[in-house]
Amino acid sequence: MTEIDAYDSYDVVVVGAGGAGLRAAIEAREQGMRVAVICKSLFGKAHTVMAEGGIAASMGNVNSGDNWQVHFRDTMRGGKFLNHWRMAELHAREAPDRVWELESWGALFDRTKDGRISQRNFGGHEYPRLAHVGDRTGLELIRTLQQKVVALQQADFKRSGDYESGLKVFQEYTVTRIVKDGERVAGVFGYQRESGRFFTIAAPAVVLATGGIGKSFKVTSNSWEYTGDGHALALLAGARLLNMEFVQFHPTGMVWPPSVKGILVTESVRGDGGVLRNSEGKRFMFDYVPEVFRGQYAESEAEADGWYADPDKHRRPPELLPRDEVARAINSEVKAGRGTPHGGVFLDVSSRLPAEEIIRRLPSMHHQFKELADVDITREPMEVGPTCHYVMGGVEVDPDTAASPAVPGLYAAGEVAGGMHGSNRLGGNSLSDLLVFGRRAGLHAARYAAGLTERPTLERAQLEAAAAEALAPFDEGAEHPYALHQELQQTMNDLVGIIRRAGEMKQALDRLAVLRRRAEAVAVEGHRQFNPGWHLALDLRNMLLVSECVARAALLRRESRGGHTREDWPGMDRDWRRVNLVCSLTDDQLAVERQANPPVRADLLELFDRSELAKYFTPEELADEQE
Structure with missing residues (x-):
């Protein structure tokens, strides 16, 4: 019989200790549940720390015209209307509360001159919307959530004399199977990375917060942890994956030297005025504004440059198009022979901002290029190109509860969950997504566990099979x-x-x-x-x-x-907007089937001009949904 360490029974197990996982764990603990957090790396080293630009939330601190309806509209446009509208609505409504909550927990955001949380421009967002901490926002987010976890553990110590009585973190542990009792979740099985010993934790609710799949691609901005663990665990447990064809290639990753190819160059560079040029010196993005975005983006350099000084009188620069559009444009320029010596394009901020301002706003970028590529971005342009960055597809979940409809007791939040971003994610929406739905996953996992009259049991045969x-x-x-x-x-x-x-x-x-x-x-x-x-x-x-x-x-x-x-x-085919593709696993065979995309609520459709909707909806579909 295989030796398997069995830990105490918990109410909720959270797999992943990035932003979504920690926010879920905090919420579940505050609901009175005993929570186990399992992280593949050391606590505090999750890939969330690499998020740079900011957290998208319509607080209106820089432009009072911003509100949740505008944020919802931008998100749906960015996702080409394939988003689950309810997730996009909840996200836009709740994101400001989640940012203010972080501030109340100790997050130190950059400030406006009058002392409010500062917000910066980002691609696809109509207004300056990203709350930020220089270009190290993810690091501050994780630091704040970690400190909240410690505060909860200290409160438990005062009550019971044990720091880990209510919330325990298992560092450098990897889950390889979700264990079930019949159709419902019963716990998890995995191994300790240092010793190789197997472990199991019994729990009726499991929250997946494992991030993305980038390590399946050769050039990626993702950390070593992003091997699709949560996606696969969900499939193997009987859940379904939604719209996995949508993989975002961030337009600006480092392309030189080869040892750092793919490392992210934050969209903040473009948000703060950086422009893209080809090897001929041409600012080429004006040639790549899609028809669906005509009228929203500048058609000349003069108009684009004027936007930074007066956004109310000018249209946005095309460098701030959604990421998928910019990535395709860069790819086209390189294929046409107008790329840089190392196969990218030039991203120039040095001609747009004074050196001291670049160092203040973009300290990580300045340090990253100086140390890794011997490039001083205050004096010369960066060489950048597309890098696999994010997967919009993920575990199929209920939009309100983050629960898998196929596996009772299974929840997912953050990048591992599908539906929120449609076919393309806007920059900054990932951090607010993981806060909004991390909280919801933790809340509803706790309610599910608390409502059970009989807890599931771990079956030894499943554990032995997982060990084998x-x-x-x-x-x-x-x-x-x-x-x-x-x-x-x-x-x-x-x-x-x-x-x-x-x-x-x-x-x-x-x-x-x-x-x-x-x-x-x-x-x-x-x-x-x-x-x-x-x-x-x-x-x-x-x-x-x-x-x-x-x-x-x-x-x-x-x-x-x-x-x-x-x-x-x-x-882009309007008929395909009605279609989600769901992937399932049966007897080790993968299958993909079509599933109807739920109709958008009529009052939300009214936020858009009918001429814009006609680009995405067939006339019959639009008539049906507006009824």
């Missing part, structure tokens, strides 16, 4: 995990990347099928004590499952929308 699965790489095999991972990344990069074609995606699916078979024979050497090869071998299962979901959904969606661009289907 995890130990399989130590059996004799011929495949090397690092080689398989490189082949996977190259496949996704070349065949399911920023521009997609049917033939290439079919080729990708063939390769992924072969890689899944080869992964069954993956072999690692040594023992279980902090064995990175073993860890990667287990992560491969997740990355291969999720990559296949992305490729299958991308092949099926025959249009171009947001983060999904088909060269063979270049137009």
Whole structure:
């Protein structure tokens, strides 16, 4: 019998200790539940710390014309109306409260001259909307949430004499399976990364807050943790993934030197005045404003530059288009031979702001380029290009409760959850998303656990099977995990990347099928004590499952929308706006099916001009939804 450490029973287990996970844990604990937080890395090292630009919330501190309705409208436009409207509404309504809440917990935001929280411009947002801390906002967010966790633990200590009696953090632990009692959640199984020992935690509610899937791609801004763990755990537990074809390539990642290719260059650079130029010195974004955005963005440099001085009289610069549009434009310039020496374009802020202002507003960017690329951004432009950054698809959840409709007791929040961002996420919406829906996931997971009359039980046979699965790489095999991972990344990069074609995606699916078979024979050497090869071998299962979901959904969606661009289907098809694609797993076989996108509530449609809606809705659909 396999030795498995069984920890105390908890009411809620949160998998992931980034912004969404910590906000869920805080809420569940404040509801009186015993909470376990499991983080793959050290506490405080979650990928959320890499978020730079700010938290999108319509507080109206810089422009009083901003409100939740405008934020909702921008979010729906950015997502090309594929968003779940209810999630977009809740997000826009509740984001300001979540930012003010952070401030009350000790977050030190940059301030306006009159002392209010400062807000900056960002792509796709009509008004300055991003509350920020220089270009280190994610770090401040995590610091604040961590301190709140510590405060809750101190309160527990005063009551019981034990810091971890109500909320315990398990650092450097990895979950490999969600354990079920029948159809409902019963707990989690995994291993300690340092010792390799197996563990299990019994709990009736599990909140997934594991982030994204970027490590399936060769060039990514994502941290090593982003191997699609939560997406795969949900699939394996019987949940469904929504719209996985939509992968956002952030337009500006570092392209030189090769060792740092893909590291993010914050959108704040463009929000604070930075412009994009090709190798010929041309400010090319004016050539790439899509028809659906005509009239909203400047058509000349003079008008674009005037916007920074007087936004009420001028239209936004095209550098502030949504990320998918900017990424495609950069990709087109490079393919046309107008790229930089290292295969990107130039991003210049040095000619727009004084050196001291750049260092004050963008300290991390200044330091990053100076130390890693020997580029002084106060004097010279940066070389940037698209990098895999975010997945809009994720676990299908109820918009109000963040609960999986397929698996009782399973919740998801943040990047691992689908629906909120539609086909493309606006910059800054991720941090407010994880706060809004992290809180909702924690709240409803706690209510679910508290309402049970009988707790689920852990079945030993499931635990033994999970242990055997995890130990399989130590059996004799011929495949090397690092080689398989490189082949996977190259496949996704070349065949399911920023521009997609049917033939290439079919080729990708063939390769992924072969890689899944080869992964069954993956072999690692040594023992279980902090064995990175073993860890990667287990992560491969997740990355291969999720990559296949992305490729299958991308092949099926025959249009171009947001983060999904088909060269063979270049137009956006209004009929496809009605369609969500959901991925499920049955007997180890993945399937993708169509599901109707829920109709938008009539009063929310009235926030848009009918001529704009006609670009996304068929006349019949629009008539039905406005009724």
